[in-house]
Amino acid sequence: MKRALILGAGTAGTMMANKLVKRLDMHEWEVMVVDRNDVHYYQPGFLFIPFGTYSPKDVVKAKSSFISKKAKLKFGEITKVDANANTVEVGGVLVSYDILIVATGAIPTPSETPGLLGDRWYKNIFDFYTYEGAVALYEHLKEFKGGKLVMSITELPYKCPIAPLEFVFLADEFFKKKGIRDKVEITYTTPMSGAFTKPVATKLLSSLLEEKQIHVSTDFYVEGVEEDRNTLKSYDGREVDFDTLVVVPVNMGDRIWESTGLADDLNYVQVDKHTMQSVSKSNIFAIGDAANLPTSKAGSVAHFAAEVLLENVVGYAKGVIPSHKFDGHANCFIETGFGKATLIDFDYNTEPLPGVYPYPIIGPLKLLGNTTLNHWGKLAFKPIYWEFLMKDRKLPVSSSFSLAGKKLK
Numbered sequence: 222m223k224r225a226l227i228l229g230a231g232t233a234g235t236m237m238a239n240k241l242v243k244r245l246d247m248h249e250w251e252v253m254v255v256d257r258n259d260v261h262y263y264q265p266g267f268l269f270i271p272f273g274t275y276s277p278k279d280v281v282k283a284k285s286s287f288i289s290k291k292a293k294l295k296f297g298e299i300t301k302v303d304a305n306a307n308t309v310e311v312g313g314v315l316v317s318y319d320i321l322i323v324a325t326g327a328i329p330t331p332s333e334t335p336g337l338l339g340d341r342w343y344k345n346i347f348d349f350y351t352y353e354g355a356v357a358l359y360e361h362l363k364e365f366k367g368g369k370l371v372m373s374i375t376e377l378p379y380k381c382p383i384a385p386l387e388f389v390f391l392a393d394e395f396f397k398k399k400g401i402r403d404k405v406e407i408t409y410t411t412p413m414s415g416a417f418t419k420p421v422a423t424k425l426l427s428s429l430l431e432e433k434q435i436h437v438s439t440d441f442y443v444e445g446v447e448e449d450r451n452t453l454k455s456y457d458g459r460e461v462d463f464d465t466l467v468v469v470p471v472n473m474g475d476r477i478w479e480s481t482g483l484a485d486d487l488n489y490v491q492v493d494k495h496t497m498q499s500v501s502k503s504n505i506f507a508i509g510d511a512a513n514l515p516t517s518k519a520g521s522v523a524h525f526a527a528e529v530l531l532e533n534v535v536g537y538a539k540g541v542i543p544s545h546k547f548d549g550h551a552n553c554f555i556e557t558g559f560g561k562a563t564l565i566d567f568d569y570n571t572e573p574l575p576g577v578y579p580y581p582i583i584g585p586l587k588l589l590g591n592t593t594l595n596h597w598g599k600l601a602f603k604p605i606y607w608e609f610l611m612k613d614r615k616l617p618v619s620s621s622f623s624l625a626g627k628k629l630k
Contacts, residue, residue, distance in 0.1 A: 222249065222250065223249060223250050223251070223319040223320075223538075224250070224251045224252075224253055224317065224319055224320075225241055225245065225250055225251070225252050225253070225318070225319065225320040225321075225322065225534065225538070226253050226255065226309060226316060226318035226320070226321050227241075227252070227253065227254045227255070227322045227324055228255055228256075228299060228302075228309065228321070228322070228323050228324060229254075229255075229256055229323070229324035229325040229326055229509075229511065230254050230255075230256035230261070230284040230288060230294065230324075231256075231261065231262075231284075231324060231326050231509070232509060232520050232523050232524075232606075232610070232611070233324040233326075233508045233509030233510070233511070233523040233526075233527065234254055234256070234322070234324030234508075234509075235254075235261070235284065235287050235288055235611050236523065236524065236527045236610065236611070237322055237324060237508060237527055237531070237534075238252055238254045238289060238292045239287075239288065239289050239611075239612065239613035240527060240531045240613055241292075241531065241534065241535075242289045242291040242292050243613075244531060244535045245535065245538060247291060250538065251293060252291070252292040252293065253292065253293040253294075253295060253316070253318075254288055254292055254293070254294050254295070255295045255296075255297065255299060255309065255311050255316065256284060256294075256295075256296060257296065257297065257298050257299070258284075258296060259283050259284050259285050259296060260281060260284065261281070261283060261284040261287065261611075262280055262281060262352055263279070263280040263281075263282075263603060263606055263607070264350075264380075264381070264520070265381065265520065265602065265603070265606070266279055266280035266603060267280065267349050267350065267351070267352065267354075267355040268349060268355075268381075268384050268387055268388060268391070268556070269391075270355035270356060270358070270359050271349055271355055271358040271359045271362050271388075272359075272362070272391050272392075272394075272395050273359065275603075277352070277355075277356050279603070280352070281352070282607065287607075287611040287612060289613075295311060295316070297311040297312030297314070298311070298312055299311055299325075299475075299477050300312075300313070300477070301477065302321075302477055302478070302481050302483075303481075304321075304481055304482070304483060304501070304502050304505060307319070307321070307504070309321070318504075319504065319538075320504050320505075320506070320534060320537065320538060321502075321504060321505045321506070322505075322506050322507070322508065322530075322534065323478075323490045323505065323506065323507035323508070323511045323512070324507070324508055324509050324511055325474065325475040325477070325478075325511045326380075326474075326475070326509060326510045326511055327378075327379070327380045327472040327473065327474060327489075327510035327511070327518055328472065328473055328474070328475060329348055329350040329351055329354075329469075329470040329471075329472055330470055330471050330472065330473045331468070331470040331471070333375075333376075333470070333471035333473070334375050334443060334445055334446065334468075334470065334471060335444070335445030335446065336445045336447060336448055337446055337468065337470065339446075340448065341448050343357040344361075345361070345451070345463075345464065345465050345466065346446065346448075346465075346466045346468065347361060347465070347466070347467050347468070348467065348468050348469065348470055349384075349388065349467065350379075350380070350381075350384075350469060350470065358467065361465065362395065365401075365405075365465065366404070367401050367404030367405050368404070368405065368406070368464030368465065369405075369406045369408065369462055369463045369464045369465070370392060370405055370406065370407050370408070370463070370464065370467070371407075371408045371410065371453060371463040371465070371466050371467065372385050372388055372389050372392075372407070372409050372410070372467045372468075373410040373411075373441070373443060373453055373461075373466065373467070373468050373469070374410065374411045374412060374413075374443075374468075374469045375443040375468055375469060375470055375471050376412060376442075376443070376471045377412055377413070378472065378487075378518055379469050379471075379472040379518065380472055380510050380518035380519065381517075381518065381519055381520075381553075382417070382418065382517050382519070383417070383553050383555045384469075385409070385411070385469055386409070386416060386417070386426055386430075386555060387555055387556040387557075388467065389407055389409050389430070389435050390429065390433065390555075390556060390557045390558040391556055391558055392405075392407055393433045393434075393435065393558055394558035394559050406436070407433075407434075407435045407436065408435070408436040408437075408438065408461055408463075409430065409435055409436065409437050409438070410437075410438040410441040410443070410453065410455075410461060411437070411438070411439055411441060412441060412442045413439060413440075414439050414440055415427065415439060416430060416437065419565070419567060419573050420572065421572045421573050421589070422572075422573045422589070425563065425589055425591075426555070429557055429591070433558070438455075438459070438461060440457075441455045441459065441461075442455055442456045442457070443455060443456075443468075444456045450462075451463050451464065451466075453466060472487075472510075472518070473487050473488050473489075474487060474488030474489040474490065474510075474511055475488060475511070476488060478490060482501060483499060483501050483505065484513075485513050489507075489511065489512060489513035490505075490507035490511055490512055490513065491513050492507045492512050492513065492514070494514050494515055494516075494547070494549065494569070495546035495547055495548075496529075496533050496543040496544070496545065496546065496547070497512060497514070497526060497529070497530050497533065497547060498533065498537075498543050503537075506530060506533065506534060508523060508526055508527060508530050509522070509523035509526070510523075514526070514547075514549065515549070515569065516549040516551050516568075516569060517551045517553065519551055519553055520606070520610075521550075521551050521552050521553065522549075522551045524610055524620070525547070525550040525551070525620040525621075526547045526550075526620075527620075528620040529545045529546065529547040529620065530547070532545040533545050548568045548569060548570075548621055548622050549567075549568040549569030549570075549622070550566075550567075550568045550620060550621060551566075551567055551568070552564065552565060552566040552567070552578070554595055554596075554598055554599035554602065556599055557591050560593055560596050561591050561592060561593055561595065561596050562592070562595035562596040562598070562599050563587075563588075563589060563591045563595055564586050564587065564588050564595050564598070565588065565589065566578050566588055566622070566627075567622070568622035571622060571624070573588065573589060574588060574624075574627040574628060574629065575588055575590070575627070575628045576588045576589075576626045576627035578626060579617070579618045579619070580626065581625040581626035582626065584626070586598055588626075588627065
């Protein structure tokens with residue numbers, strides 16, 4: 222029997238497993254999913270834990286409860302990938318494959334930045350890109366009385382690109398409701414030349430940052446942290462002092478890809494951006510944060526890309542050269558505080574545009590509009606994620622980007 226092996230049972234890996242068992246001939250193919258443990262995190266929920274909107278238990282479920290019983294699920298540490306022998310070593314056991322789908326994600330790696338993992342890690346230096354970090358930050362903010370709060374992006378790319386902006390917007394609301402906003406100085410540092418990678422969205426987001434009196438330091442490439450002085454340093458010599466530092470650590474692909482010849486310098490598997498097929502090995506594909514796609518590392522991208530990858534993998538299994546093309550479609554709700562959010566929708570070639578989504582004329586969500594309905598759309602995504610995306614139930618949105626309902630400039 223032939224085997225389609227999926228590495229990673231997170232968002233992308235779970236979606237692919239549930240799709241493939243419906244499309245491959247299960248008399249001829251086995252779909253196997255490998256991961257190190259059975260804990261599935263709803264990662265978008267990490268943002269809300271520090272502010273008490275979600276509790277830790279709201280973002281954790283078992284991976285095994287979402288993967289089809291028609292797929293084989295194996296837990297163990299992945300220690301080696303041999304692309305020439307078509308094998309993966311899992312817990313000391315070699316597992317062979319005919320098709321390999323990489324969905325090992327992006328991993329926050331604070332050890333890449335000098336000073337982050339010192340004595341003050343999770344004392345006055347935090348991240349919210351991990352479950353442990355989000356919970357520790359919640360405990361810290363409960364007791365926060367005022368001072369300099371700095372939100373810093375260390376390096377590009379990183380998953381969920383809008384989350385740091387959402388954090389400072391929600392922090393502004395949080396401290397105002399606590400009655401101490403006048404005692405808190407919020408600073409946002411980014412290696413980008415603006416608040417976001419897309420100029421149109423940057424204009425809107427920059428105006429919100431200014432309105433909320435959040436200081437922004439652009440082109441700030443983090444060199445390291447001087448813990449003794451509570452100072453964040455940039456390579457150009459600039460320094461930002463903090464009482465509490467919240468960082469987006471350097472994000473990297475899994476270290477198992479380091480010596481395989483399949484990945485770039487940050488361990489992201491190199492693929493054709495349209496077919497998601499490896500540029501080195503024709504029987505290897507990558508999806509989600511694990512791939513070096515030139516678009517956002519976000520759940521929406523994995524969701525939209527999965528439809529295209531499914532067709533390419535099923536075609537490849539039948540001896541057909543992959544030809545279905547992913548357009549880089551991504552959309553993101555951006556929490557702006559006080560029960561409002563904005564929404565952006567774009568692809569490889571098109572900037573976020575104003576308009577309505579997902580349907581022309583009726584919407585009902587407003588693109589680049591700061592609305593209450595968008596906020597509820599953001600919160601509604603959690604049950605949609607658990608009950609629809611992870612269980613491969615159809616959603617009434619297209620995986621392809623469309624200009625329908627958008628206003629061209």
